[in-house]
Amino acid sequence: MFVFYDKIYIEEIDSTNSYLKSLNASDRTLLYTFNQTKGRGRKNREWLNFKDKNLALSVLFVPQYPVENFLWHIAVFSLSLIDILKEEGVENGWIKWPNDVFIDDKKIAGVLAESVWNNGVMEKLIVGIGININSDRNDLSGIDKKATSLYFETNKTFALNGFAERYIEKLERYFDLFFSDKGKSEIRKRWIDNNKLLGKKAEWIICDKKYIGTVVDIDSDGYLALDDGVETRKVISGDIFLI
């Protein structure tokens, strides 16, 4: 059974990802807080903090195996939340490849994966998620993009400790599945099932060039496959916009 060797709760920290990056901790160390004061998003964006309302949680992996890409780890983090949303009766949650969890057109969580390399070898992989739990309308209106929270979707306030324990348990189950024989194909199946992009027209930008095409697959490497009418292109990272 996959378990996190260390589960550390910290009352306040600038960024759970940054802290784990700087720490000489062992593989499968998990760190979480309800008060992250300088959360970071992708592309140097800021991840806003609402003290004692939301969860910021990161895991450090010290890979004993070659990590081809982080996409699977990101998917595991997102799927674990999708499960909880369903248990809470929120059926319209979906994963916006590669790393956002949405409810309809509003974002409820984001995942940030970062790595540390030495001589071409990945020494550390840090994956962190920020989940909006008890943020209210007022908090959410301070975010520059459409956002939501569990409270907003269910009208229920969540005990943060209980939520964190529940999420950690889901993560352990999903990582257990991921590291099993058929792990990737199982994760891929669920990822596709909870992905609203498939079959939709989307726009994406690579090296300042804009492409338009139809999302046709999440392939066996975890990449997004888009058909632009001429060929099927692999998108390995970046932002996809539905049009």
Ligand code: BTN
């Ligand atoms: C994004 O939407 O761009 C990703 C947001 C990731 C936020 C989480 S919160 C826990 C971890 N620590 C950070 O500083 N960022 C990630």
